[in-house]
Amino acid sequence: MRHRLLLLLCACMLASAGADAAEFIAVLTGGTSGVYYPLGVALSQIYGKALPEAKSSVQATKASAENLNLLQAGRGEIAFSLGDSLSDAWKGNEEAGFKTPLKKLRGVAGIYSNYIQIVASVDSGIKTLADLKGKRVAVGAPKSGTEINARAILKAAGMSYKDLGKVEYLPFGESVELMKNRQIDATLISAGLGVSAIRDLATAVKMVVVPIPAETVAKINDPAYIAATIPANTYEGQGAAVATVAIENFLVTHEGVPTETIYKMTRAMYENLDQMVAAHTAAKAIKREEGPRHMPLPLHPGAEKYYREVGLLK
Numbered sequence: 134m135r136h137r138l139l140l141l142l143c144a145c146m147l148a149s150a151g152a153d154a155a156e157f158i159a160v161l162t163g164g165t166s167g168v169y170y171p172l173g174v175a176l177s178q179i180y181g182k183a184l185p186e187a188k189s190s191v192q193a194t195k196a197s198a199e200n201l202n203l204l205q206a207g208r209g210e211i212a213f214s215l216g217d218s219l220s221d222a223w224k225g226n227e228e229a230g231f232k233t234p235l236k237k238l239r240g241v242a243g244i245y246s247n248y249i250q251i252v253a254s255v256d257s258g259i260k261t262l263a264d265l266k267g268k269r270v271a272v273g274a275p276k277s278g279t280e281i282n283a284r285a286i287l288k289a290a291g292m293s294y295k296d297l298g299k300v301e302y303l304p305f306g307e308s309v310e311l312m313k314n315r316q317i318d319a320t321l322i323s324a325g326l327g328v329s330a331i332r333d334l335a336t337a338v339k340m341v342v343v344p345i346p347a348e349t350v351a352k353i354n355d356p357a358y359i360a361a362t363i364p365a366n367t368y369e370g371q372g373a374a375v376a377t378v379a380i381e382n383f384l385v386t387h388e389g390v391p392t393e394t395i396y397k398m399t400r401a402m403y404e405n406l407d408q409m410v411a412a413h414t415a416a417k418a419i420k421r422e423e424g425p426r427h428m429p430l431p432l433h434p435g436a437e438k439y440y441r442e443v444g445l446l447k
Contacts, residue, residue: 158189158398161203161212163196164274166306166333168247168325168415169213175412176211176402183401184394195304197278198222198230204387205235211390211398215247215278215323216381217285217357220429230276239433241384241399243426245418248326248363249282249378251343252334253319254312259343262290271301271308271320279305279323282380286321286345289352305330313337323380325415326367335369342368342375350378357381357429386433395435399424403439421445 160177163169170193177189192209194200200212201222214222218229225234253259259268265287272294273279280302287293294300301308301317308320309330322331334340347360361379365372384402386395402409403424409416425432425440432440440446 158187159209160191161200161209164304166330171412175408179401179405195274195277198276205237211386218278223430237387240428241436242424244382245415246379247323249323251321252340255339257318266296267298269299269317270297271303274304275302282323283321289349309334344376392435395433396438399436399439
């Protein structure tokens with residue numbers, strides 16, 4: 134009898150643990166002044182309706198690298214990440230913040246592209262990448278996707294952090310505040326076009342968007358980096374188009390999240406893209422047909438089920 138009671142108790146505990154795991158969907162985003170966060174809030178609301186039995190929440194983080202390490206540790210169910218960070222995580226690039234390959238990660242969707250946007254105050258005299266030498270520059274939070282981008286761009290331009298006058302490791306909002314207070318000369322922000330941090334800066338300080346020429350992009354020698362353009366008038370006072378770099382963003386999960394959960398989450402996002410666009414215009418670039426493409430790691434079975442259902446995978 135005792136043996137049967139013990140087995141019954143264990144079965145109940147396992148069932149309870151499984152139920153608890155399915156009841157929480159933590160959406161890992163980035164800083165609150167970036168694009169990941171408002172899109173994450175929209176996703177959380179979408180998931181809340183599509184999976185009424187689940188409790189969905191949003192977590193502000195240092196973005197890509199932190200998100201991927203948290204997923205590997207099972208401390209989140211879905212996260213935003215830049216493509217180069219995701220590739221580094223899957224391979225295990227220690228310099229990018231991944232001591233070992235994060236093989237529990239699984240892909241959900243390619244979404245929109247980040248644009249590397251280097252903005253400087255007009256008073257700083259910075260007009261080109263070379264002009265950053267000796268200047269005070271914010272490069273993003275430590276080991277964030279933005280900071281990894283900063284290293285790559287400077288290296289392609291023949292520079293490193295040693296060439297800068299001062300390096301600040303700060304998220305978007307804080308770097309913009311320092312620029313407003315004339316405490317730094319420039320900041321590099323990797324985000325969707327029209328990011329609120331730069332819009333806010335443009336209303337307070339006369340600024341210039343520093344071009345990243347196509348020939349510099351080619352020297353990065355990474356397929357994740359694509360030559361692109363920031364259209365004219367994206368920001369106040371930016372009267373001309375500016376050459377830059379684009380990097381695709383991805384939604385990522387881990388192998389421990391149930392297939393049916395990820396299937397419902399993937400379907401719900403594509404069926405409610407209007408809510409994503411309402412949260413941030415960067416979501417206008419999310420296309421279902423692009424979802425399974427360019428993925429630098431295996432798709433989660435739940436996402437794969439959805440893409441097969443809609444005819445994007447055979």
